[in-house]
Amino acid sequence: MKHTLSVLVEDEAGVLSRISGLFARRGFNIESLAVGPAEQSGISRITMVVPGDDYVIEQLTKQLYKLINVLKVQDITEIPCVERELMLLKVNATSTNRSEVVELAQIFRARVVDVAEDSLTLEVVGDPGKMVxxxxVLQKFGLREIARTGKIALTRESGVNTELLKSLEAKV
Structure with a gap:
């Protein structure tokens, strides 16, 4: 199972290197990694997606807390969250199929950010499922390049689980 970890760290040189080294030494892969300033000055939030069972994640969490600059580690996999990713996608788009590509992009609320003679570059923001x-959908036109950020996530203060709501709507 994939787990999403939210880690608050002191914003100092080498913190990310120590965290990635911890994972590498134990033979674990980090599937997605996003780092940026948190709400408090001098603190950064690292959001990472890591494969593993509950026991493995518990052990990794304990190891992370042993690192001096780690302030808080939270497994937010089962907690209601707002999750987003950003993806830039370069798609083949000739004059004959350009309107179809744009139409499909609009369905996903993607924005066209660059137009060339034979391609379009799209910006897509949304949850990881939307990216997939x-x-x-656009695979049939030919994808030239993809650049994708890691997942970022914050827990929902409302506690509303949108995944649960989506599954309930699907049953109706």
């Missing part, structure tokens, strides 16, 4: 879906 738009790639699948």
């Amino acid at each position: 879906a738009i790639v699948q």
Whole structure:
């Protein structure tokens, strides 16, 4: 199972290197990694997606807390969250199929950010499932390049689980 970890760290040189080294020494892969300033000055939030069972994640969490600059580690996998990713996607788009590509992009609320004679570059923001879906839909036109950020996430203060709501709507 993939787990999403939210880690608050002191914003100092080498913190990310120590965290990635910890994972590398134990033979674990980090599938997604996003780092940026947190709400408090001098603190950064690292959001990472890591494969593993509950026991493995518990052990990694304990090891992370042993690192001097780590302030808080939270497994937010089962907690209601707002999750987003950013993806830039360069798609083949000739004069004959350009309007179809743009139409499909609009369905996913993607923005055209660059137009060339034979391609379009799209900007897509959304949850990880949306990223997979738009790639699948646009695959038939030919994808030239993809650049994708890691997942970022914050827990929902409202406690509303949108994944649960989506599954309930699907049953109706």
